[in-house]
Amino acid sequence: MNKRSDWSAYWYFVPVFVIMFCFQVAPIFYSLAISFYRWDLIGSPEWVGVENFSRLFDDPMFYKSLWNTLYYAMVTVPLSIGAALSVALLLNNPISGIGIYRTIYFIPVITSINAVAIVWNFIYHPDYGLLNKLLVIMSIPPQKWLQDPFWAMPCIILMSVWKGLGYNVIIFLAGLQNIPKHLYEAARIDGATRLQQFRHITWPLLSPTTFFVFVMSVIGSFQVFSQVYMMTPRGGPLKSTMVIVYYLYQKAFEKFEFGYALAIAFVLFIMIFGVTLFNKLYLEKKVHYS
Amino acid sequence: MRTFLIATFISWFLIVGLIAYDNAGTTRDRGNAAMSGRVEVVFWHAMGGPLGKVMEELIDRFNNGQKKYFVKSISMGSYDTLAKKILASLVAKSGPDIAQNYETLTKKFIHHKKIVCLDALIASEPEDIKKDIVPVLLANNTFDGKIWSFPFNKSVPVLYYNKEMFRKAGIDPERPPRTMEEMASYARTLTVRDEKGQVKIYGYSTNKANVWMFLCRFIQFGGRLVDETGSDTSHFHEAAGVKALAYIQDLVKEGVANEAQGFDHQNDFKAQRVAMIDNSIVSKVHMEAGSGIRFDYGVAPLPSGATDAVILSGSNINIFDNGDPEKIKGAWEFIKFFTSTDIGAEWSARTTYMPVRISSLHSPILKSAMDKDANLRAPYVQMDYCRYEPRLACWFEIRDLMADHLERATLEMGPPSKYLEQMSREIDGILRHAAD
Numbered sequence: 096m097n098k099r100s101d102w103s104a105y106w107y108f109v110p111v112f113v114i115m116f117c118f119q120v121a122p123i124f125y126s127l128a129i130s131f132y133r134w135d136l137i138g139s140p141e142w143v144g145v146e147n148f149s150r151l152f153d154d155p156m157f158y159k160s161l162w163n164t165l166y167y168a169m170v171t172v173p174l175s176i177g178a179a180l181s182v183a184l185l186l187n188n189p190i191s192g193i194g195i196y197r198t199i200y201f202i203p204v205i206t207s208i209n210a211v212a213i214v215w216n217f218i219y220h221p222d223y224g225l226l227n228k229l230l231v232i233m234s235i236p237p238q239k240w241l242q243d244p245f246w247a248m249p250c251i252i253l254m255s256v257w258k259g260l261g262y263n264v265i266i267f268l269a270g271l272q273n274i275p276k277h278l279y280e281a282a283r284i285d286g287a288t289r290l291q292q293f294r295h296i297t298w299p300l301l302s303p304t305t306f307f308v309f310v311m312s313v314i315g316s317f318q319v320f321s322q323v324y325m326m327t328p329r330g331g332p333l334k335s336t337m338v339i340v341y342y343l344y345q346k347a348f349e350k351f352e353f354g355y356a357l358a359i360a361f362v363l364f365i366m367i368f369g370v371t372l373f374n375k376l377y378l379e380k381k382v383h384y385s
Numbered sequence: 386m387r388t389f390l391i392a393t394f395i396s397w398f399l400i401v402g403l404i405a406y407d408n409a410g411t412t413r414d415r416g417n418a419a420m421s422g423r424v425e426v427v428f429w430h431a432m433g434g435p436l437g438k439v440m441e442e443l444i445d446r447f448n449n450g451q452k453k454y455f456v457k458s459i460s461m462g463s464y465d466t467l468a469k470k471i472l473a474s475l476v477a478k479s480g481p482d483i484a485q486n487y488e489t490l491t492k493k494f495i496h497h498k499k500i501v502c503l504d505a506l507i508a509s510e511p512e513d514i515k516k517d518i519v520p521v522l523l524a525n526n527t528f529d530g531k532i533w534s535f536p537f538n539k540s541v542p543v544l545y546y547n548k549e550m551f552r553k554a555g556i557d558p559e560r561p562p563r564t565m566e567e568m569a570s571y572a573r574t575l576t577v578r579d580e581k582g583q584v585k586i587y588g589y590s591t592n593k594a595n596v597w598m599f600l601c602r603f604i605q606f607g608g609r610l611v612d613e614t615g616s617d618t619s620h621f622h623e624a625a626g627v628k629a630l631a632y633i634q635d636l637v638k639e640g641v642a643n644e645a646q647g648f649d650h651q652n653d654f655k656a657q658r659v660a661m662i663d664n665s666i667v668s669k670v671h672m673e674a675g676s677g678i679r680f681d682y683g684v685a686p687l688p689s690g691a692t693d694a695v696i697l698s699g700s701n702i703n704i705f706d707n708g709d710p711e712k713i714k715g716a717w718e719f720i721k722f723f724t725s726t727d728i729g730a731e732w733s734a735r736t737t738y739m740p741v742r743i744s745s746l747h748s749p750i751l752k753s754a755m756d757k758d759a760n761l762r763a764p765y766v767q768m769d770y771c772r773y774e775p776r777l778a779c780w781f782e783i784r785d786l787m788a789d790h791l792e793r794a795t796l797e798m799g800p801p802s803k804y805l806e807q808m809s810r811e812i813d814g815i816l817r818h819a820a821d
Contacts, residue, residue, distance in 0.1 A: 136472045137497050222658075242593070242646060244796065328647070329594075329785075333793060348469050350782060 123364075130357040140354070147358035157359065159334055160342040166248060167255075167338060168316035175256045175312055176305065179263030184297075186264065187271045197268075201261035208258065212325035215254045216241070219326075241327055244335040251322055251336055258322070259315070263308050270304030271297070299383045306382045310374050317367050320344065339363050423455040426715040429481040431467040431700075432538070433460060435674040436667060439735045447722050454715035464700065475499055475705075482707055483716045485700040488525065488776035491534045494703060501704040503532045506717045514721075517742045521771045526701055528776070534701040535720050538738045540665045541695045541771060542601060543763045544568075544688065545672075548681040550575055550586065550660040561685035565605070568661070568688045569636060575660035576641040589642040590650040590659040591633065594792035596784050597696060598663055602629035604772060605690030611775050611783075611812070615819065619812035621787075622805040628690070630794055630801035637795055644795055663687060665698055666737040666764040684760040686767050693770045699738065737764060779819040783812050 130147055132140035151157050186197055203211060218225045219240040227237035240246050274297065282292050298305075320340040323331070330337030330345070339359065347356030432440045437460060444458050459481070461467040468490060474480040475497075486494075494500040507514050515523065515532075522536035548558035554574045562568035572588030579585050591598055604610065608625030611617045620626070636642035645653060654662045655672050657680060672678055687695055704716045722728060729745035732738060734754035740746055746765065755761045774780060790808040794801065 135493075137475055137493055137499070222653075329788065332796060334789070349465070351472060 126357045127361055130354055130361050132354045134353040135351045136353055137351075143354065147355045148362075150355065151358050151362065156334065156337065156342065157339075160330075160337045160339045163248065163334075163336060164317060164319070164338045164340075167252060167319055168313060170249075170252050171255055171316050171319075172309065172312045174252070175259055175263055176308055178256055179260055179308065180267055180301075180305075182260065183264045183267030183271060184293075186268060197264075200264050203258050204261040206258075208321040209325055211254070211258055212322050215250075215322075216326055219250050242332050244331070244333040247327055247331040247335045251319075251326060254326070255319065255322055259312075263312070266308055267301070267304055270301045274300045302382045303384055306374075306379060309378070310371060313370055313374065314367055317363065317370070423453060424711045424715045426454055426456045426483060426712055426719060427481045428456050428458045428716075428719070429461055429467060429471065429484040430458060431461050431464045431485055433462065435670050436538075436736045436738075439732065443723060443728060443732060444719075446728075447719055450722075451718075454718055456715075456719050480705050480707065482712045483702055483704050483719070485537055486534065486703045487700055487781075488534070488773070489778055489780050491701065491703060492528065492776060492778055494705075495528060495533050499705060500533060501706045501713055503535060503704070503717075506713075507532060510721070517726075517744050519739065519741060519743055519746075519768065521697070521768070521773065522739065522741055525697065525773045525776075534703050535724065536739070536741045537700060537702040537720075537723075538736070539697050539699040539701070540667045540738050541697060541764045541767050542597065542663055542687055543666045543669075543767070544661060544663050544685045545654055545668070546661045546683050546685065547654070547657060547659075548683050550657070551683075554660075558681070558683065561683055562661075562688045565602070565632060565688050565690050569632070569641075572636055572641040572661065573639070584640055584643075586657070587641065587643045587653075587659045589636060589661045590645055590653055591642070591663055592650060593644040593646055593795070594788040595644075596787045596791065597698060599629055599633075599787070599791055600774065601687060601694060601696050602632060602690060604694035604696070605629075605687070605692060607691040610772075611777070611816070613775050613777060615777065615816070618816065619809040621812070622802060622809040625691075626805045627801045630791070630805060634795055634798060634801060638798060667699075669737055669760065670735075682760070684763045686763050693767070695767045695771055697739075697771055697773045734761065737761065739764065739768065777816075777819065779815050782815055786811055786815065 129140065131142065131144060133143045133146070134140040182200060186193060186200070190196075217223075221227065221237065221239045221242055224240070226240065230237050238246055240250050278296050278300075279292055282296060287295070318340055319338050323336050323338050323341045324344070327336040330341055340363070343356045343359040343363070346352045346359065428444070430437075430440070441458060444456050448455055461470050464485070464487070467485060468487070471480060471484055471486070471490075480499075491500070518536070522539060523532070525539070526532050526534045526536055544561060546558075546561055551558040556571060556574060562571045568589065575586070575588035576584060577586040600610070603621065603625050606625040606628040608623065608629065609620045611619055633642065633644070637644060643650075643659070650659060650662045651664055651668055651672060653659045655678060666684070669684060686693070702720060704713055704720070706713070723732070724741040726742050726744040726748055727750060729740040729742050730748040730750040733740040733745060734751050740751065745751060746768075751765075755765075774784075777783070787808060790804045790811075794804040
């Protein structure tokens with residue numbers, strides 16, 4: 096082999112590297128640098144050392160947003176995995192019109208989150224919303240939903256689970272179809288019930304898929320923003336839906352405290368990194384790659 | 386597979402081609418403006434909907450009326466986006482030549498030397514423009530004795546009421562409530578409940594966590610705003626603040642008023658689900674646009690407390706210092722045109738924004754508009770006692786904080802002083818922090 100062909104490989108790598116470097120790697124380091132400054136965008140950045148970070152750890156609203164994000168993640172992740180798996184199991188059956196059902200479940204995923212949020216705003220409207228109309232028919236007292244500090248977050252969670260369902264369903268379906276049919280046949284011959292089949296064949300063999308969906312859902316949950324921004328202006332009633340990304344958005348683009356916002360962003364980065372590392376190192380051991 | 390690849394390639398080719406063609410189009414326009422020797426003045430704004438249409442029409446009239454300057458108007462959608470874009474563009478050194486702005490940002494621009502002081506431009510005119518500017522608007526744009534921005538689209542809040550509901554409830558539709566007590570009693574009379582006691586029509590509706598209305602009521606009850614020295618403290622926990630907060634709390638508790646989210650109260654008014662709402666006078670234009678208001682309604686000045694007071698809303702206009710005196714001159718020519726006696730009067734009559742000039746107020750254009758539509762009168766009645774919010778750099782932060790406390794106060798319905806005292810403490814904290 097001649098040496099030139101080895102080097103040419105690097106040239107193929109250059110375009111991706113340039114794009115990744117300019118739009119991903121460099122901004123990460125740049126924002127880390129800015130988090131040590133006080134910067135209102137219009138003036139010049141002023142070095143303040145770790146002040147932004149020490150202020151962060153004294154900021155009650157940061158802790159509130161942290162807690163709200165954890166609340167969101169801890170409810171949304173299991174709920175969406177459970178829902179997606181159930182739907183995927185149903186859609187894995189050979190029934191007529193399966194393509195139509197699969198399409199229906201996938202439509203929310205490709206719909207713009209802003210459009211979806213406006214529709215759900217209407218569903219949740221305290222006076223004229225669909226949900227309250229339904230409750231009144233069932234003689235349950237109507238609720239204020241997005242305007243109620245207790246209900247606002249569950250409302251956002253429900254909408255988010257619905258919105259993301261189709262995506263996870265597709266991944267689970269792919270996973271389900273990778274499981275060899277003969278295993279089920281063998282199990283049936285041995286007299287295993289459907290529940291046993293699920294417990295001992297589907298669940299373990301699906302674990303790489305479940306793991307992937309779990310990791311991606313956790314990351315996505317920590318980054319929740321659009322629906323909160325669209326459905327609960329100013330972080331919801333009594334800041335009950337103030338999540339980290341919304342808080343950092345508010346600091347950066349409403350109050351123009353870029354240094355502080357980027358300090359929040361960096362803490363968020365560390366958190367997501369940490370959780371993902373934990374998932375990779377600890378949880379992945381339990382994954383059964385066939 | 387091959388046909389697919391070819392199809393994809395052709396699609397891309399078409400898209401790229403169309404974009405290129407479109408770009409060529411815009412450059413051609415620009416080329417024309419340049420060829421005819423016109424100076425382009427870029428104007429960033431946040432005026433959309435029916436109000437934006439009126440503005441575009443007036444801009445076109447300016448562009449067609451002379452050959453030296455060309456104002457290119459670019460809509461940024463909302464005031465929030467506009468502010469963000471301006472700040473970002475200043476960093477990138479590709480900012481607009483003129484833009485709408487709030488006072489807090491103007492202060493920032495002065496500090497960082499980004500905008501042009503208008504004193505010299507105003508003085509260069511043969512006409513004494515300064516004398517003709519509505520005093521409150523002049524004061525609102527004067528910082529440390531110098532005029533740094535020009536009034537553009539300032540509005541006042543008013544009371545909207547459904548005359549048909551007034552008639553049904555036995556209230557004279559030509560006599561809207563004049564005092565806050567009267568409004569409370571009207572709200573009681575106007576509220577309609579069904580046989581189960583559920584409210585069908587609220588007497589009065591306002592915005593949730595509405596800082597603007599709280600401030601109006603606070604001054605109406607004799608309160609004193611934070612002054613602009615930066616060494617003042619908050620007075621919101623004093624008697625006037627307690628009265629202002631208790632007023633809305635009591636009406637909501639009684640079930641004769643409700644607090645809506647966003648523009649819901651405006652929609653509810655249009656759908657005849659509330660009898661009275663307060664909002665900016667420009668809501669009139671928004672509500673009348675499209676399907677229009679399909680019932681007889683009236684617009685009245687805000688009812689008074691111990692005194693009459695309203696607070697201005699809306700923005701002013703800045704000229705940015707981009708280093709090109711021709712562009713600055715063009716920007717000034719446009720502002721002068723837009724706020725001149727006749728154009729200003731037309732702008733005001735068609736959008737309900739306050740005219741900048743006193744002479745506009747007396748112009749026949751505005752007079753005949755008021756004769757045609759008596760609902761146009763209310764804003765101008767209030768001009769004599771119009772106020773503006775403190776132009777402090779930290780005022781938005783304070784406003785935000787106030788909204789949180791006001792929201793909590795009507796959610797939990799505790800005693801007003803509980804929320805106001807904490808609010809004042811936190812405001813003082815911000816003021817102190819901003820001072821050093």
